[in-house]
Amino acid sequence: MxxxxxxxxxxxxxxxxxxxxxxxxxxxxxxxxxxxxxxxxxxxxxxxxxxxxxxxxxxxxxxxxxxxxxxxxxxxxxxxxxxxxxxxxxxxxxxxxxxxxxxxxxxxxxxxLPKTPDEKIHLLLENSDQVNRQVKQIDTRVTKLEDDQPIAPGEYSYIGTRVKHAVNEYVSAHHLVLNNKQRSKLYQDINRGVAEVTGIKTRTQLRKKDFDVADEFITNWVPSTATLQIIKQLSGVSEGQTELV
Structure with missing residues (x-):
């Protein structure tokens, strides 16, 4: 002044x-x-x-x-x-x-402005709390931005490979002989499941936050009853004649 x-x-x-x-x-x-x-x-x-x-x-x-x-x-x-x-x-x-x-x-x-030692300590603690809150808010925003990033090309290829292996393993484990149309129903089933658990429409929309969820789903995937029924119908097998599972 x-x-x-x-x-x-x-x-x-x-x-x-x-x-x-x-x-x-x-x-x-x-x-x-x-x-x-x-x-x-x-x-x-x-x-x-x-x-x-x-x-x-x-x-x-x-x-x-x-x-x-x-x-x-x-x-x-x-x-x-x-x-x-x-x-x-x-x-x-x-x-x-x-x-x-x-x-x-x-x-x-x-x-x-604080005058006594107690007032200064109180202000210091108050400012420290405010800084910590701001840092947490920034960390949250940064994490959200990182999670919302599209998955890397290598991760996308990994998911695609995992889907292919999951379908092949299911077919092999159940000794199935499927034509391309029947096999496509299995791919549609697993991709639909990935989309549902991650909240996306197509696999190309996968984000980093979705990667682990999608990977876990693929590991535990089995075709739905509806998909298996459609595959039976496409093969011309009557109900009760041949079990696919």
Whole structure:
């Protein structure tokens, strides 16, 4: 606040930030004598000992008796100083008002800073918790982005090979002799199952998060009863004549 303090000096009066009425008067460049001007400002319903305090003080004046002259000054609250500045309706008045607003904001920010060791520790822990939450949120987003990435070409080929082996193993284990149309029903069955457990429409939509789910399904896959029934029908085998499973 050092730069702002050079505009109009901010004083401490009984623990409160105040402005000298005469300093404000000088900054605003008022031509009316100070006492008359201040009386008029106070008439805008400002209250003594609430909005301002009267201060009598001695100032050096070589033309006065004893080189000292008594003058009256006023300690103005920042709120009163802001209103007085606004009343002037001048560039200087606007400048002073903006200055007082900045001073108050800076003071409020300073007041919020921790002062005691306990307050500092509390703030440190609070900030640490906030950072941890932000890191977790970032980790979650990164993980989601990674999981939503398409599987690599090598992984896609692996799934395709696993599907082919699963179908061939089933055919071999059950000693089946199938034509291409019947075999295609097994491929349709296993691919449909992969799509259902991973929530996709076609195998080309597989994402990294789907890889393990798809791999496990293929390992445990067996054709559905409906698929086996269709294969029987395609072979012309009557129900009960030949068991495919």
């Amino acid at each position: 050092t730069d702002m303090d050079q505009l109009i000096k901010i004083l401490n009066h009984k623990g409160n930030m105040v402005v000298s009425g005469r300093d404000l008067y000088d900054f605003l460049g008022i031509k009316t004598p100070y006492t008359q001007w201040m009386e008029r400002m106070i008439s805008y319903e400002f209250e003594e000992n609430v909005d301002f305090a009267v201060i009598n003080k001695n100032v050096k004046d070589e033309s006065a008796f004893g080189n000292v002259r008594k003058i009256t000054d006023h300690a103005l609250t920042l709120d009163m100083a802001k209103e007085i500045a606004m009343i002037q309706r001048t560039h200087k008045g606007k400048q002073a008002r903006q200055y007082f607003i900045q001073v108050q904001k800076a003071y409020q920010q300073q007041a919020r």
